[in-house]
Amino acid sequence: MLIKPSINILVVENDITILQRCRELLVNEGHRVRTAESVEEALDIIQKHSGNVDIILLSLELPGWGGLTLINILQKAKREILIMAMSADCGEEAIEAMHAGAYDCIRKSFTTDRFWTKMNRAIEAFRLWRQLDILTRQRQAALTRIPHEENLMAIFNSITDGIVVTDWQTNIVLFNAKAATLFGLTEEKTLGHPISVSIKSDELLSFVMRAVKSDSSLAPLMAGEEPVVKVEEKAFRVHVDAVKNDTGTVIGAVGLFHDVSSISAMDKLRSDFLSMVSHELKAPLSSLLMQVSVLHDGLAGELNPKQKELLGKAKEKTKGMITLVNDILDYRRIQDGKSVQKIESLNLAEILQRTVELMRLSAEEKEISMKCEIEEDLPSFSGDRGGMEAIFVNLISNAIKYTPKGGSVNVILYKAGKDIRFKVVDSGIGIPPEDIDRIFEKFYRIKTEQTQSIAGSGLGLSIVKGIVDAHRGSIHVESEAGKGTTFIVSLPVEE
Ligand code: ADP
Numbered sequence: 052m053l054i055k056p057s058i059n060i061l062v063v064e065n066d067i068t069i070l071q072r073c074r075e076l077l078v079n080e081g082h083r084v085r086t087a088e089s090v091e092e093a094l095d096i097i098q099k100h101s102g103n104v105d106i107i108l109l110s111l112e113l114p115g116w117g118g119l120t121l122i123n124i125l126q127k128a129k130r131e132i133l134i135m136a137m138s139a140d141c142g143e144e145a146i147e148a149m150h151a152g153a154y155d156c157i158r159k160s161f162t163t164d165r166f167w168t169k170m171n172r173a174i175e176a177f178r179l180w181r182q183l184d185i186l187t188r189q190r191q192a193a194l195t196r197i198p199h200e201e202n203l204m205a206i207f208n209s210i211t212d213g214i215v216v217t218d219w220q221t222n223i224v225l226f227n228a229k230a231a232t233l234f235g236l237t238e239e240k241t242l243g244h245p246i247s248v249s250i251k252s253d254e255l256l257s258f259v260m261r262a263v264k265s266d267s268s269l270a271p272l273m274a275g276e277e278p279v280v281k282v283e284e285k286a287f288r289v290h291v292d293a294v295k296n297d298t299g300t301v302i303g304a305v306g307l308f309h310d311v312s313s314i315s316a317m318d319k320l321r322s323d324f325l326s327m328v329s330h331e332l333k334a335p336l337s338s339l340l341m342q343v344s345v346l347h348d349g350l351a352g353e354l355n356p357k358q359k360e361l362l363g364k365a366k367e368k369t370k371g372m373i374t375l376v377n378d379i380l381d382y383r384r385i386q387d388g389k390s391v392q393k394i395e396s397l398n399l400a401e402i403l404q405r406t407v408e409l410m411r412l413s414a415e416e417k418e419i420s421m422k423c424e425i426e427e428d429l430p431s432f433s434g435d436r437g438g439m440e441a442i443f444v445n446l447i448s449n450a451i452k453y454t455p456k457g458g459s460v461n462v463i464l465y466k467a468g469k470d471i472r473f474k475v476v477d478s479g480i481g482i483p484p485e486d487i488d489r490i491f492e493k494f495y496r497i498k499t500e501q502t503q504s505i506a507g508s509g510l511g512l513s514i515v516k517g518i519v520d521a522h523r524g525s526i527h528v529e530s531e532a533g534k535g536t537t538f539i540v541s542l543p544v545e546e
Pocket of ligand 1: 445449450453477479480481482490495496497502506507508509510511512513536
């Protein structure tokens with residue numbers, strides 16, 4: 052059974068018998084009833100209980116101010132109260148009352164049936180009236196929202212960067228005017244179609260996929276710098292974020308595209324020059340290192356201790372310069388999107404073995420014991436040879452660099468589930484917790500008394516991270532200041 056909400060009814064009547072009768076009938080039907088015997092008393096109640104009087108059952112034969120006065124006052128005040136007049140004969144005065152705004156008139160000599168026929172109609176009219184009022188307000192609210200939405204669209208279209216919004220399935224649902232110009236998007240061709248159809252970039256798609264799949268357990272979507280993504284001939288600095296609803300559920304992704312094609316061209320010129328200089332320095336520096344090493348090792352004649360010490364320092368500095376030059380060249384390669392030059396089937400065990408042998412000399416010079424454990428029968432890995440060598444060299448040389456004399460460096464290569472894992476454990480100076488999150492940023496170096504004499508560019512780990520990401524792997528670091536550091540690289544083996 053549908054229970055209708057009760058109505059607040061004020062009965063204004065100075066004839067106590069009629070007043071009580073009305074009251075009784077209404078209360079028996081579950082309505083809330085207040086009573087007044089004069090217009091003044093009625094006005095008092097209306098004022099005190101503002102909003103709590105829905106219908107007034109009003110006698111037109113009240114002494115002093117007549118009922119008509121009350122109708123006029125309420126009409127003027129625009130009170131949303133339905134007035135049902137009551138009169139002895141429902142004659143002239145009743146017609147006047149209805150002109151003034153009363154809904155209907157009930158004869159005071161009513162029967163119960165007659166009373167309810169009229170009252171029910173009035174109650175129904177009141178309910179419809181309220182409903183209409185609510186609908187009108189909602190419509191007004193909607194109307195005021197339209198210009199707001201138009202304003203938002205105007206703002207959206209005035210932004211000089213491209214904005215593209217997708218749903219959780221990566222279908223484009225909204226784009227601004229700039230995005231339309233940049234990527235040639237049109238409503239018919241683009242809306243409702245996957246972003247990959249209109250904007251062709253695997254990298255961008257991977258950001259969008261990550262955004263729509265993101266949850267709070269994942270690392271921030273785009274930590275650090277916004278990447279530059281190439282789409283056809285153009286370059287864009289891109290920022291992609293998840294779009295979440297009020298409850299925090301991811302419902303899509305929003306991408307911001309800043310056209311950096313012209314800056315990129317200048318940048319390219321500058322870094323081409325840097326690469327060229329680095330490349331030209333590499334050969335003479337290597338030959339310088341060889342000659343200094345020959346002298347330092349006494350192969351060109353006996354040295355006194357002072358000469359040996361100075362040549363030792365020269366050798367270290369030259370090595371540092373070679374590392375820097377290599378880092379710049381590696382970094383350029385990654386910036387150019389060439390961190391994966393050629394994918395081939397690789398025997399990581401063999402590559403690591405060779406790298407460890409090459410690095411053994413540096414370890415021995417610092418009296419660092421270096422162990423290398425490689426699990427047997429590792430599966431082959433599809434990756435870029437140069438990239439894998441760079442990962443091994445950078446992590447092992449860091450372990451040696453940041454481990455004081457007499458320490459240890461252990462290198463382990465093993466299978467863990469569907470990954471091949473490469474682990475470097477050193478007993479070195481460790482990394483303070485506050486720096487851990489930043490060591491993969493380019494040019495970031497930890498400045499402490501212990502590191503100030505150690506040469507480096509701050510590029511090595513960002514290079515490693517770039518290569519690992521390009522192979523869809525992950526890198527993880529655990530460290531305790533003063534105790535040592537462990538880097539773990541996981542590389543997924545494609546089945
Ligand atoms: P760098 O050329 O300075 O070695 P990296 O990018 O390779 O640059 O490393 C960034 C910083 O991280 C280093 O400056 C160093 O402070 C810290 N770091 C890297 N590897 C280790 C390690 N094995 N032990 C302690 N600190 C390390």
